[in-house]
Amino acid sequence: xxxxxxxxxxxxxxxxxxxxxxxxxxxxxxxxxxxxxxxxxxxxxxxxxxxxxxxxxxxxxxxxxxxxxxxxxxxxxxxxxxxxxxxxxxxxxxxxxxxxx
Amino acid sequence: xxxxxxxxxxxxxxxxxxxxxxxxxxxxxxxxxxxxxxxxxxxxxxxxxxxxxxxxxxxxxxxxxxxxxxxxxxxxxxxxxxxxxxxxxxxxxxxxxxxxxxxxxxxxxxxxxxxxxxxxxxxxxxxxxxxxxxxxxxxxxxxxxx
Numbered sequence: 482x483x484x485x486x487x488x489x490x491x492x493x494x495x496x497x498x499x500x501x502x503x504x505x506x507x508x509x510x511x512x513x514x515x516x517x518x519x520x521x522x523x524x525x526x527x528x529x530x531x532x533x534x535x536x537x538x539x540x541x542x543x544x545x546x547x548x549x550x551x552x553x554x555x556x557x558x559x560x561x562x563x564x565x566x567x568x569x570x571x572x573x574x575x576x577x578x579x580x581x582x
Numbered sequence: 583x584x585x586x587x588x589x590x591x592x593x594x595x596x597x598x599x600x601x602x603x604x605x606x607x608x609x610x611x612x613x614x615x616x617x618x619x620x621x622x623x624x625x626x627x628x629x630x631x632x633x634x635x636x637x638x639x640x641x642x643x644x645x646x647x648x649x650x651x652x653x654x655x656x657x658x659x660x661x662x663x664x665x666x667x668x669x670x671x672x673x674x675x676x677x678x679x680x681x682x683x684x685x686x687x688x689x690x691x692x693x694x695x696x697x698x699x700x701x702x703x704x705x706x707x708x709x710x711x712x713x714x715x716x717x718x719x720x721x722x723x724x725x726x727x728x
Contacts (some may be wrong), residue, residue, distance in 0.1 A: 517698045518690040520716050522723040523683060530676075566635045567646050571653040573683030578636050 507581045509562035511555040514575040515546050527572045528554060531565060554580060588718065589675075589725040596669040597725055598716075604666055606641040608714060612685040613662040619688070620655060627688030657681055672726065679722050 513524070521543055528539040532555060545552035554576075555565055562578045569576035588605075595651065601609065603644040619625045631654055635642045660677040664670060689711055695701050700707065 516687065516690065517695055517701050518686055518712055518716065519683065520639075520720045520723065522727075523679070524717050526679075526727055528724045563635055563643065563646055567650045567653075568649050570633055571657065572680050573630075573687055575633065575687070577634060579638065 487553070508556040509559045509578050509580050510553040511562050511565045511569070512551050512577050512579060513542070513546050513554050513569060515550045516575050519574070521547065524574065527574055529570070531568045531572070583593075588721045591725050591728045592669070595696075596671060597675050598669055599667065609682075609718070610665045611660070612715070613658060613665060613681055616658045616681055616685050616688070618663060620651075620658075626692050627684075630684060630687045631693055654680070654684070675722060675726050679719065679726065680697065682715055682719050682722070686712065689715070 483544050513528075524543040524546060526537045527538070528534055528542055529536065532539075534542070542552045555562065559578070559580075566576050566578050588600055590600060591608070592598055616627070616631075619627045620675050622628075622708060630648070632647070635646055657677040657680045661681040664674045664677070667674070690696075693704070693708065693712075695704070701712075706713075
């Protein structure tokens with residue numbers, strides 16, 4: 482972050498570029514939200530299909546959704562996070578993306 | 583894995599659908615309800631089918647919106663044209679599962695079932711469709727995994 486301050490005094494363009502670069506270091510999270518009607522096993526097989534997770538990992542994530550109301554099921558680049566989120570939507574799960582702080 | 587009775591995995595990999603006429607009528611009606619969402623901009627289920635990708639943004643990327651609508655529509659169409667089939671392949675079974683799941687969430691939104699307490703407060707009659715859809719989804723998920 483210190484490098485951003487140095488760049489800001491020399492060039493606005495490079496400041497913007499650097500800020501973008503810094504911003505991309507914060508990954509985007511794909512979040513699945515709890516709902517009171519979806520069967521647990523449905524959440525598990527959807528997570529396994531989309532993310533190729535093991536049964537144990539998908540089950541653990543499903544239980545986090547169930548107990549905590551939400552779970553981060555994947556983190557990484559924004560484009561991929563959006564694509565995964567759209568896949569979760571087309572499978573009928575309540576999901577969204579957010580940037581990690 | 584519990585034994586399923588509605589959907590059975592055959593040795594050749596296909597999934598047998600053991601629904602009677604009444605059961606198929608129920609499923610057909612649900613798929614038709616989902617199809618109707620496409621033609622109605624202010625349909626009550628709209629926010630289930632078109633939920634925001636990033637709630638912090640005012641508008642979703644139109645490319646993703648189109649992609650989601652395309653996949654959701656083709657799933658529902660596939661589910662509807664196979665509703666009388668005795669056997670489903672895996673792709674068709676997934677189309678059923680996605681469509682039934684959308685219907686379930688659409689009904690839960692319509693009935694304002696946002697928490698376990700909301701569900702507990704409803705009568706068995708009010709929850710009849712929800713329970714049938716949950717059973718179908720539970721059994722379908724089980725057999726897809728098998």
